[in-house]
Amino acid sequence: MIYSSIGYYALILGLIVSFPIFFFSIKNFRDSKILDSKIISFSFIQLLLVILSFFVLIISFVYSDFTNETVLNNSHTTKPLFYKISGTWGNHEGSLLLWLLVLNLFIFVFLLESRNMLKNYRILTVLFQQIIIIGFFIFLIDSSNPFNYVFPPPDEGLGLNPILQDPVLAIHPPILYLGYVGSSIILSSALAATTMNYISKVWATHIKKWILISWIFLTLGILLGSIWAYYELGWGGFWFWDPVENVSLMPWLALTALLHCVLVLEKRSTLSSWVIILSITTFILSMGGTFLVRSGILNSVHTFASDPERGVFILSFLFLLVFISLFVFFIFHKSNKQEPVSFSFLSKETSILINNWLMMYFLSVVLIGTIYPIFLDVVSSEQISVGPPFYHKLIIPFLIPFLIFMAIGPQLRWIKSELNGKLQLMCLMIISFLISYLILKNFGNNLLINTVLIGSAFYLFLITIRDLLKKKSQNLSQNISHLGFSLLILSILFNNIFSSEIITNLKVGETFKNEKFKIKFDNLRKFQDKNYISFKGYFLIEEGTTSEKLEPELRVYNQPNIITSEADIKTTFLSDKFITMNTVQNNEHFNIRYQVKPFMLWIWISVLLISLGGTVSFFKRKKL
Amino acid sequence: MYGQKVKLRFFFILLVLSVLVLTVFLVLKSLEENIVYFKSPSEVKLLTEIDSKKIRIGGMVKKNSVEMSANQINFIITDFKNEINVTYSGVVPNLFSEGKGVVTEGFLQDRNFFKASKILAKHDENYMPPEVKSALENK
Numbered sequence: 147m148i149y150s151s152i153g154y155y156a157l158i159l160g161l162i163v164s165f166p167i168f169f170f171s172i173k174n175f176r177d178s179k180i181l182d183s184k185i186i187s188f189s190f191i192q193l194l195l196v197i198l199s200f201f202v203l204i205i206s207f208v209y210s211d212f213t214n215e216t217v218l219n220n221s222h223t224t225k226p227l228f229y230k231i232s233g234t235w236g237n238h239e240g241s242l243l244l245w246l247l248v249l250n251l252f253i254f255v256f257l258l259e260s261r262n263m264l265k266n267y268r269i270l271t272v273l274f275q276q277i278i279i280i281g282f283f284i285f286l287i288d289s290s291n292p293f294n295y296v297f298p299p300p301d302e303g304l305g306l307n308p309i310l311q312d313p314v315l316a317i318h319p320p321i322l323y324l325g326y327v328g329s330s331i332i333l334s335s336a337l338a339a340t341t342m343n344y345i346s347k348v349w350a351t352h353i354k355k356w357i358l359i360s361w362i363f364l365t366l367g368i369l370l371g372s373i374w375a376y377y378e379l380g381w382g383g384f385w386f387w388d389p390v391e392n393v394s395l396m397p398w399l400a401l402t403a404l405l406h407c408v409l410v411l412e413k414r415s416t417l418s419s420w421v422i423i424l425s426i427t428t429f430i431l432s433m434g435g436t437f438l439v440r441s442g443i444l445n446s447v448h449t450f451a452s453d454p455e456r457g458v459f460i461l462s463f464l465f466l467l468v469f470i471s472l473f474v475f476f477i478f479h480k481s482n483k484q485e486p487v488s489f490s491f492l493s494k495e496t497s498i499l500i501n502n503w504l505m506m507y508f509l510s511v512v513l514i515g516t517i518y519p520i521f522l523d524v525v526s527s528e529q530i531s532v533g534p535p536f537y538h539k540l541i542i543p544f545l546i547p548f549l550i551f552m553a554i555g556p557q558l559r560w561i562k563s564e565l566n567g568k569l570q571l572m573c574l575m576i577i578s579f580l581i582s583y584l585i586l587k588n589f590g591n592n593l594l595i596n597t598v599l600i601g602s603a604f605y606l607f608l609i610t611i612r613d614l615l616k617k618k619s620q621n622l623s624q625n626i627s628h629l630g631f632s633l634l635i636l637s638i639l640f641n642n643i644f645s646s647e648i649i650t651n652l653k654v655g656e657t658f659k660n661e662k663f664k665i666k667f668d669n670l671r672k673f674q675d676k677n678y679i680s681f682k683g684y685f686l687i688e689e690g691t692t693s694e695k696l697e698p699e700l701r702v703y704n705q706p707n708i709i710t711s712e713a714d715i716k717t718t719f720l721s722d723k724f725i726t727m728n729t730v731q732n733n734e735h736f737n738i739r740y741q742v743k744p745f746m747l748w749i750w751i752s753v754l755l756i757s758l759g760g761t762v763s764f765f766k767r768k769k770l
Numbered sequence: 771m772y773g774q775k776v777k778l779r780f781f782f783i784l785l786v787l788s789v790l791v792l793t794v795f796l797v798l799k800s801l802e803e804n805i806v807y808f809k810s811p812s813e814v815k816l817l818t819e820i821d822s823k824k825i826r827i828g829g830m831v832k833k834n835s836v837e838m839s840a841n842q843i844n845f846i847i848t849d850f851k852n853e854i855n856v857t858y859s860g861v862v863p864n865l866f867s868e869g870k871g872v873v874t875e876g877f878l879q880d881r882n883f884f885k886a887s888k889i890l891a892k893h894d895e896n897y898m899p900p901e902v903k904s905a906l907e908n909k
Binding site: 381519531533650730735 | 796800804826838842843867
């Protein structure tokens with residue numbers, strides 16, 4: 147009870163602190179030459195208050211304080227401590243508090259890190275960021291207060307959805323949010339820089355760090371979510387083109403495009419309007435994502451029961467931000483006359499720009515696929531969904547030029563260049579297409595497109611490897627990330643082509659047999675754990691001469707009363723063996739799914755490589 | 771007379787526009803081909819013709835209707851007004867059970883018979899797919 151009051155009043159005080167920040171910022175904007183330290187102090191106080199409020203919420207979860215509605219709805223006394231803590235951000239209210247915390251944290255770090263920058267630019271960034279912060283404060287206090295009372299307090303909570311009780315998903319939201327919310331600084335700073343006409347090389351170098359941070363966290367966040375979906379949902383896939391997944395991919399695409407553009411801005415001080423537009427787009431997509439996930443508008447397999455009232459608030463707030471951003475952009479943005487806009491066709495700028503357009507194309511495809519069902523529902527109340535074939539058909543063909551430009555682009559110089567070592571590049575290309583043809587020759591389906599696609603991914607792979615070996619650390623970060631991307635495409639394609647799957651219904655003791663596999667359901671045993679009962683199935687799988695024991699599980703949780711299935715996965719260097727079992731009530735048969743998925747491990751490794759590239763780039767900047 | 775630069779710009783804009791139009795056309799066309807409509811059992815009964823396109827059907831799994839054998843599962847989806855028989859062979863999500871909401875994807879054989887290729891999973895036992903909710907409310 148006492149905790150909830152502390153948390154609640156900390157939030158209200160936090161909101162009130164925004165006023166002195168506004169006041170001193172505006173005063174400081176006109177007066178003096180240096181930044182008023184009061185702004186930093188008040189930002190610090192605001193940050194402390196939000197941390198306090200968040201900390202109190204964690205305490206309430208740890209002590210299972212059921213006078214708190216959020217705790218009541220999402221926790222249970224028998225839940226392990228780790229999941230009590232992670233339950234704090236596993237729900238709507240707590241996760242928004244986390245949003246707010248990260249918003250505050252980032253602006254505070256920004257204030258400390260930007261000492262060398264123009265004073266008024268810093269102040270304006272704080273102001274724009276405060277608009278977002280105030281919006282979230284009001285949203286939290288008004289419509290999703292994490293500290294609502296329940297009286298009289300019940301003895302037991304309703305528990306956390308068991309599929310969220312998972313170590314990976316415990317850290318997935320904070321990491322993803324660091325990426326999402328990081329884009330708020332990019333927006334605030336881009337708007338401030340536009341207002342001050344400060345879009346320049348210096349600004350690009352400065353904001354690049356923030357873009358890298360968001361980008362790294364967003365990449366890792368998506369990776370974690372994907373890994374979780376792979377082993378927890380039991381479908382054996384890692385990406386389903388589900389709306390909830392799409393909303394995290396869209397800001398990633400915009401952010402990746404922005405990362406490349408800001409490099410152009412840094413080196414050549416051109417493309418400035420494009421950078422601003424991308425900054426705005428990224429944040430709008432991040433926030434729009436939160437809106438779509440939390441409002442319950444999305445019809446997704448991942449959707450958790452949610453409240454449409456909240457959606458209306460986020461939506462109106464979102465429109466306000468779009469309006470402010472566009473206003474600032476059109477009123478203040480002057481395209482710089484001295485910008486050396488001319489660059490020849492064969493140059494680094496062109497290849498980055500072309501790949502940017504391709505990324506924008508991918509983004510629009512994903513956006514249309516995600517939004518169109520909602521749109522049609524509103525217009526004609528016809529309910530539809532857009533399946534993976536839509537995305538595959540529209541995205542895969544364009545990956546080919548995308549990969550080739552990714553390979554050739556880094557070989558070119560700025561402004562104008564000859565293609566150096568043309569012969570070697572051509573040779574490598576022919577070699578990679580040949581190799582991919584030889585690999586795929588015996589797998590008849592879609593031979594042409596697969597050959598070309600794998601060929602171009604392989605081409606990028608060979609070229610990045612060559613560069614890694616040849617030019618020592620000259621552009622290490624880019625090489626690592628591009629290598630990661632080529633590996634990612636290669637592993638996904640091989641994974642798709644060479645996967646095999648068996649779905650069958652078995653009773654205990656029965657055996658399934660086909661020409662390749664033999665699956666024997668040996669035994670079923672029952673175990674009792676702290677907050678669930680587990681049924682473990684013992685399977686013997688024979689494939690040719692090798693045999694493997696796999697033990698998938700069914701868990702019946704006590705609160706809420708939900709059955710989850712835990713896949714058993716044997717991961718090896720080259721392929722994963724994946725088995726899940728499901729039950730249907732009143733039936734002796736168990737629903738068994740067995741999959742052999744090659745290169746699964748490499749999908750995860752390649753995404754790690756992509757973000758490692760970003761990390762290298764981040765630390766390289768710091769040293770200089 | 772237009773200068774070289776103006777001409778170049780004109781062509782550039784023309785190029786961008788035509789690429790844009792082409793892209794929009796392409797996207798809309800494949801959207802048309804790949805959307806999956808959602809129907810309730812009652813809506814299926816009203817269909818005048820059965821086409822071969824993939825659709826989704828949602829409603830409640832009728833009590834005591836689930837039958838399971840080695841390679842398939844049969845059950846009945848109901849919206850308490852009309853029913854449809856479903857056969858399915860594939861993975862059953864954990865929250866699939868009698869008396870609960872379900873969404874299946876597949877092909878209609880006729881007005882009473884649906885061959886499902888996918889049963890969609892949900893994460894939350896309280897969650898009811900919006901389509902099922904509105905289909906049940908409309909009855």
